[in-house]
Amino acid sequence: MFSCWLSRLCRGLSTPTGRVTHLIQGSLSRRLMLSSQRIPELSSFVARTNTCGELRSSHLGQEVTLCGWIQYRRQNIFLVLRDFHGLVQVVIPQDESAASVKKILCEAPMESVVQVSGTVISRPPGQENPKMPTGEIEIKVKSAQLLNTCKKLPFEIKDFVKGAKEFVIPSREPGKFYCLPQSPQQFKQLLMVGGLDRYFQVARCYRDEGSRPDRQPEFTQIDIEMSFVDQFGIRSLIEGLLQYSWPSDKDPVVVPFPSMTFAEALASYGTDKPDTRFGMKIVDISDVFRNTKVGFLQDALSKPQGTVKAICISEGAKYLKRKDIESLRKLAADHFNQEVLPVFPKANRNWNSPVAKSIMEEQRSELIRLMEIQEDGVVLLTAGEHRKACSVLGKLRLECADLLEARGLVLRDPALFSFLWVVDFPLFLPKEENPGELESAHHPFTAPHPSDIHLLHTEPKQVRSQHYDLVLNGNEIGGGSIRIHDAELQRYILATLLKEDVKLLSHLLQALDFGAPPHGGIALGLDRLICLVTGAPSIRDVIAFPKSFRGHDLMSNAPDSLPPEELKPYHIQVSWPADSEAEKSSLNQPYHPES
Amino acid sequence: MFSCWLSRLCRGLSTPTGRVTHLIQGSLSRRLMLSSQRIPELSSFVARTNTCGELRSSHLGQEVTLCGWIQYRRQNIFLVLRDFHGLVQVVIPQDESAASVKKILCEAPMESVVQVSGTVISRPPGQENPKMPTGEIEIKVKSAQLLNTCKKLPFEIKDFVKGAKEFVIPSREPGKFYCLPQSPQQFKQLLMVGGLDRYFQVARCYRDEGSRPDRQPEFTQIDIEMSFVDQFGIRSLIEGLLQYSWPSDKDPVVVPFPSMTFAEALASYGTDKPDTRFGMKIVDISDVFRNTKVGFLQDALSKPQGTVKAICISEGAKYLKRKDIESLRKLAADHFNQEVLPVFPKANRNWNSPVAKSIMEEQRSELIRLMEIQEDGVVLLTAGEHRKACSVLGKLRLECADLLEARGLVLRDPALFSFLWVVDFPLFLPKEENPGELESAHHPFTAPHPSDIHLLHTEPKQVRSQHYDLVLNGNEIGGGSIRIHDAELQRYILATLLKEDVKLLSHLLQALDFGAPPHGGIALGLDRLICLVTGAPSIRDVIAFPKSFRGHDLMSNAPDSLPPEELKPYHIQVSWPADSEAEKSSLNQPYHPES
Incomplete structure (x- = not known):
């Protein structure tokens, strides 16, 4: 593999x-490599069409974009651009309309990094340089960008x-x-x-x-x-x-x-590494509870960053047992110090919780609509600051998936590989x-x-x-x-x-x-x-x-273990912790500390 | 690169x-990998035609050679052979003429390593095993070889x-x-x-x-x-x-x-890593000197392992100076304790050496014939035990190449890559x-x-x-x-x-x-x-x-340097050598030894 x-x-x-x-x-x-062949892949993925070393007469007339370092500049008319693959001569435009391009290319210190775009043209007769692989051509620049400036190059080595x-x-x-x-x-x-x-x-x-x-x-x-x-x-x-x-x-x-985005990953999955093989996304239901009379929700929403969040476990009422729900609530309490409330919007089975009952009566239909809750759907609801509420539900989402899969449901197809850039x-x-x-x-x-x-x-x-x-x-x-x-x-x-x-x-x-x-x-x-x-x-x-x-x-x-003589060339010795003496002798070590 | x-x-x-x-x-x-596709390269370079896991009905009638471990044996009639790529059923021959094959396959302990050759045949109707990728076929064995026996497998871990x-x-x-x-x-x-x-x-x-x-x-x-x-x-x-x-x-x-062979490399190049881009090989010229009257050659040849060896530097008389030859002789004396004699069989320029003159008169023509010496060829000659005489001439051969190349001759073409197995x-x-x-x-x-x-x-x-x-x-x-x-x-x-x-x-x-x-x-x-x-x-x-x-x-x-607190988790301390104290303080180390 x-x-x-x-x-x-x-x-x-x-x-x-x-x-x-x-x-x-x-x-x-920066060593040079004067390659004599075109290698198209060398410019894949990056902000250039060609490398500096590859242009030839066969490229005449092509529009190219090159990136490199300013190796040399002559009378503000020419400069030599260099990258890892070679050198190329660039003609600095002299007409008034290209004054900004000229300014960039003429004012940049030597060894500055620039991007230039322009046309591949022939050098005037007699000005070809046979010693230079790109010596038959030069670049007539139309635009230029200074990517970085350069101080005078040193070759010191620092800490x-x-x-x-x-x-x-x-x-x-x-x-x-x-x-x-x-x-x-x-x-x-x-x-x-x-x-x-x-x-x-x-x-x-x-x-x-x-x-x-x-x-x-x-x-x-x-x-x-x-x-x-x-x-x-x-x-x-x-x-x-x-x-x-x-x-x-x-x-x-x-x-x-x-x-x-990270923001979306946190808001919908409660983590920066969402498992997108299954849904059960986190939903912000703050608006449903703006006028709630339930104390802990009121408390949460009265704070500046307060939110109410929930996930819906499809078929949860069918597959999850009361002790499963209790273990999820305990996890939230123990690891996140967060209260989590299970509600059964369509199953009328709220385990004697007056709070849950009260929620149901007030916000039931709005919750069903917002979270698209089906028969047997269980909602886990929490309240608090955005990041914290999302994190706890993100963790419970994965726990629920484990529980449902242990009961025979398949939420995460093992043949599915779900890649995601965050x-x-x-x-x-x-x-x-x-x-x-x-x-x-x-x-x-x-x-x-x-x-x-x-x-x-x-x-x-x-x-x-x-x-x-x-x-x-x-x-x-x-x-x-x-x-x-x-x-x-x-x-x-x-x-x-x-x-x-x-x-x-x-x-x-x-x-x-x-x-x-x-x-x-x-x-x-x-x-x-x-x-x-x-x-x-x-x-x-x-x-x-x-x-x-x-x-x-x-x-x-x-x-x-190593005998002390093998440590000697390295000028170290073992510092035995005081409480390890007993352990050492019981282990019958082949040697004893020298000190 | x-x-x-x-x-x-x-x-x-x-x-x-x-x-x-x-x-x-x-x-x-030994984990199994039941591959479903034929991968021909898997049997390149090795003593098998196929892997155990790849044979199918499409191979019927083919003569194959397999290597693997005996996984299972049933009533001395069948055995299951396993390698990294899968399992295959092997039919042990029962006829008298194949008694030796049967003996090998039946007496080898389980997990022994065997090589079997035979024909891919269909399993009899009703005996196919659809759970096994190779379950439609079996191998009718003609010959077998026990590559290694196996004791009862343990899974202990040893020192x-x-x-x-x-x-x-x-x-x-x-x-x-x-x-x-x-x-x-x-x-x-x-x-x-x-x-x-x-x-x-x-x-x-x-x-x-x-x-x-x-x-x-x-x-x-x-x-x-x-x-x-x-x-x-x-x-x-x-x-x-x-x-x-x-x-x-x-x-x-x-x-x-x-x-x-190593023996040839030593005899001809005086080393186990010969540079074969150029000649100047070592020649055994003992026979030329069997009846010599030159003392140090006589001495060497009178010993049981005694030899006389030489290399010939083509154009040496033209390109090498007297001081070059003297430095080569000094190298041989200093690093190998060996005497080396330069002789100029065709140039009559023996630098007042009566020994060399005497050699020339006696063995000149034989030497020229044996070593194919041309005009301006210089011979470096030594005597002694085979390995030592070869080693010194092997070293001088490379030194001579350096000297000649410094004078403008090209012995080792830089474009030439001379691979050699020793x-x-x-x-x-x-x-x-x-x-x-x-x-x-x-x-x-x-x-x-x-x-x-x-x-x-x-x-x-x-x-x-x-x-x-x-x-x-x-x-x-x-x-x-x-x-x-x-x-x-x-x-x-x-x-x-x-x-x-x-x-x-x-x-x-x-x-x-x-x-x-x-x-x-x-x-x-x-x-x-x-x-x-x-x-x-x-x-x-x-x-x-x-x-x-x-x-x-x-x-x-x-x-x-590391501060002692970074060494603490690793239970070591520096043992400062006594004489390094001065150096340490002059370097203004950020810390001092604890002891």
Whole structure:
């Protein structure tokens, strides 16, 4: 399964980077690759029609759009544009009507990133450059856009910040440790800044999360990053990749996948990863109860953010027992501190609840109409702040599906694979420990939604991001974003909005200052994806030598004891906890702590 | 480049394992995958014509060879054979002439591994099994071979032995450490024992070698293992893979690659990784000097293993200076303690060496004839034990090539990619510290050459192995072997010949005891291969964020200091070397050792 995936997946991606014969020599170097053949796929998904290196006499007359770095400018008449694939000469228009284009191209510092559109024309006789693969042609520019400016390029190496929960590896230098990466996020962004254009890796990642069910300390990501791409480019790429690599014994994947805003996902499914294989959506029924006399509903609706919400369990009255409903109410009370009321609008079976009876009498018909309630439908109703009310009903919705399926109903067809993009997440969330301050909803490199940039200075909490999650049958199987490529914007978000110490990320900010292209990416969790595709009950079933719940590898007996002499080259010793002495001797350890 | 390789490489491999929808649930479980379609590639390279799961009525009358495990046997008339792809019913022949086949199939314990050849026939009417994909047919067996026997299957987990030089990772359990694997060797062998049939991984490996030039602590292998395969199957697979994935802007790879025995590689090139892009082969000229009066040649030839060897540098007299020859002689003296004599058989320019003059007068014409010496040819001659004389001339051959190319001659065409299989390595070598004892030339799981098995008990030093190396332009880019699948043979080699404590490898021995299939594999060093293909000067040039010579990641500044509170969850503390105190304070570390 894995290698099949990998193969189809690589095939889908290979051509774009397939001809890279010169690889980077340093994180900030932009090596050139002068390809002699047209590779159409190299411009799929991104904001260009061609790469800089591929244009020839055969393209004469074509309208093209190119993205790249300004390598050289001569007398404000010509400039040489460069991307990972080569160089091309661009003619700066001199007529008055194109003054704004000229201004952009002439004022941009060297190594700035620009997008130009224009026509492929012949160079005047005698001006061909036989040493340059594109030397017979040049681009007559009609429009241009400055994508990013560039400071004078340095090649310094700066400090790097550590993420939490990374496994540490002692080195042979006293007191110095390596870390196992949780993800190559900053590295892949720096590759884009370095001009690598497209990056793809089957990345083994490591995360020390202690004991968590259905997580593994070692896992595998399909990790992707591209320059000059927008959210729709990344989504198309992933859709094509999944379609192409999908097992042939299953129904084909239909693309494009539907998408849903985070706001809608929360409002209708109570979660950011909705299982869209079945309905039972959350309905806002606040308006039905504006004039209610039921106390707890009155209380809820009198508050500024107060709402009344409900889900309807079709055939619930037929399949669910009283104890099922009670266990659902207990779950809501225990885990969400929320009161949930079951009502049977058509079954007249409200278990001696005067409140429910009273609701029925007042709002029965309106509820039936609004929620399209059929015979035997059961409504679970709650009240409170929007997010909280939705969350509890989202959880109960899944619990109800489990209960009904245990009774023989099929709500979630096992042959159905329901992909969904969830988009327009908030860029920031209030900090849990201090709701007056903001933290990144995902990570601080996520770009804000273009429509909301003006809100960054006025209402940052309202800003949506360009983050996207890919959800399959209610499981998050991937996520990514368009990244910030503008150093000033990045600095503003880090320093002013997030109150972070920008020194810790100075290496990234500096990289953005030096001609960072617009870029974005995504990572798919390969283990979880394969687990879902194969219908395995746990990701442990699709990993060759999975770790146990406690993080043990039962095959190799890792983690295992090491004699002190094997720790010596790494300049570490074990700090035995005081209460482990008894355990140690009972386990008959082969050695004792030295101290 | 990398993803291009990966892609083509995966495509070459994908179909065989592409349909594995049920993955292993434990290292010893053999999960079934009942595929409904014929996948011809699944039987390429291996000792079967078909998999057990694929035969249908459409195959009636075909002669087939199957490999698998005995799942079930009924009244010594039928047995059910199983492999990773499914089950098939086999009819045991009852006639006298097939007594030996019957004996094999009836006496083999359940779960033993067998190969059977026979004809696909219809089941008698009424005996079809519609629940079994192969239920319409059965195999009328003509011949059978027991590939391995099986003890009663357990599912115990045994201790695992640690390799040296692995990075260690402290865990949250006091005194317990993970290791980063140097290679998945034992794991992939156990997957084959578990019935996985074919394994492929782009494996990230880690090796703490301290500071070594052109090695990286983190590197990538294309790692492959297959059941029921022999050396030629693995070699064909790799040849096809390289041919398929070869960059299209280079001359196509011609397959099959030539192969050379280790003995020939040593005798002609003085190394186990010959650069076959150019000649200058080592020639044994002992016979020319049988009656020599030159003292050091006489001395050498009087010893039992004594030889005289030479290489001829064409045009050497024209391109090499006296100081070049002197530096070659010094290299031989300094690094090999070997005397090397330059002679100019046709140039009469022996730099006042009376010995060389004397050689010339006596053996000149014979030498010219034997070594096909042209005008300006220079002979470098040495004498001594075969292996040592070859090694020094092998080294000088490469040095001479460097010298001549520095003078403008082209010996090694940069457009030429010269692949070579080196085979028939010795299985054992004398231990360096105690030449009376043996150690494995590669690793103790390597199978002996089938022709030499009888020598294991009498002359183990003479036994050749089924190890193979793939060499490209004088660089080892891969290696692998057919593994031992017979527990008794493995035990004999470990305990009797290698004097190892078999308890440390009891998990592997037990696995072999329980129906291990014949299997073998290979690993290609992806970084080095890409480095050679792209003509990069170092593997650092084809790795995105390479480590420095000292193992530092200059981008992330790893390894780096960690505050003690980050070490606390891992129950370790730094043991500061006494002499590092001064350095520490001068570096202004953010913390101090606690003890």
